[in-house]
Amino acid sequence: IVKSFIRLGQKVSPGTPVFEINSPSFxxxxxxxxxxxxxxxxxxxxxxxxxxxxANNVGVAKDVEEAEVTYELRKKDYENALAAVKVYQVDPDNMILGQPLVIRSPIAGEVVKDNMVIGQYIKEDAGALAVVADLDRIRVTAHVKEKDIDLIREVSDVEIHLIALPDMPVKGTIDYVSGLLDEATRSVEVIIECDNREHRMKPFMYGTVRFINTPTRAIIIPNSAVLQREDNHYVLVSEGKNRFRKAIVKVASAGENQTLVLSGIHEGDSIITEGAFYFIDAR
Incomplete structure (x- = not known):
């Protein structure tokens, strides 16, 4: 590295010089x-x-053909060399052999990392020496459990509650729902885009994402009422005279200690809400 053009917090535009290096490859x-x-x-x-x-009847056609073939080969070599130079984002017409290579910012944003040292030698596998990020728009990755995936389709609003700013929720919109399920965590990644022009959110912060559906009537029961068997959930519904039946239910999270029942039971049904696990082997 022979020269640096930036400082931490500096605003840059696409093409802004970041630093210069002497590059043997260049x-x-x-x-x-x-x-x-x-x-x-x-x-x-x-x-x-x-x-x-x-044309003046002095030369022969064979010499012309050989000259044409040679020219086409040299032209192809030139085009390949030109493409190799353009990889370095320089103007070949104004390039001077031996000049330092200027590394430029590809995007508009803010310099958030600067680890450059003048005279430093950079290896091919070296990490980033400077980082430019557009922090006006932030993407948040949420991990949604497998049983809650269907609810994402009905979401009308998204709120992010950061650990650092618990009383200042940030609004966002769903940008992408992954098509793959993480086998280890049984969850799906949901990408949420947020307006961050005030720069309250910082990269790698942790928080909780709240997906808000359009209000509707639903059955909500305590988590303790839901039992699990193999690949489904069920509750014990009273049929009177101390008799109960197992009702397969489709559920989703409704809060810390509550479960939303999407199907399987109806309003007015009487179920066991405490101690249901004692009846797991009952017939």
């Missing part, structure tokens, strides 16, 4: 470009000369 690419360009120009001059000789 030097070799520039050298190959100038060599290929020179050889292509010489091949073009040779081709024009052979065409002129042939």
């Amino acid at each position: 030097f070799d690419a520039g050298k190959a470009y100038y060599q290929a360009k020179q050889e292509m120009e010489l091949a073009l001059k040779s081709l024009n000369r052979e065409r002129d000789l042939f």
Whole structure:
């Protein structure tokens, strides 16, 4: 690294210089470009000369054909060398062989990390020395349990409650719901996009996401009333005279100690809400 153009907190635009380095790879690419360009120009001059000789009945068609083939090969070499130089985001027409390579910001944003040291040697596998981030828009990743996935389709609002700012919920909108289920956690990733122009949210913060549905009438029962058997849930519904039946229910989370029943029982049904696990093996 030979020069730095930034400082922490600086606002940058696409193309803003970040730092300069002396790069052997960039030097070799520039050298190959100038060599290929020179050889292509010489091949073009040779081709024009052979065409002129042939037009004046001095040359032969074979020499013209050979010159055309040579020119096409040199032209292809030049195009490849030009593409290699453009990888470094430089203007070949204004490039000077041996000049430092200027690394530029690809996006608009703010410099949030600067670990550069003038004179530092950078290896190919080195991590990021500077990080530019657009913090005006933040994406939050929420992990939604398998049994709650269907409820995401009916969500009307999203609130993020950060551990650092518990009394300042942040509004967001669902941007993407993953098509894959995490086998280890039995959850799905939901990406939520938030307006962060006040920069209250910081990358890697933790919090709780609240998905808010349109209000509707529903059956909510205590978690203790729900029993699990293999791949389904059930509750014990009273049929009178100390007799109960197992009713398979479809459930979702409704709070810390409550469960929302989506189907399987009806309003007015009497169920066991405490100690239901004592009846797991009952028939």
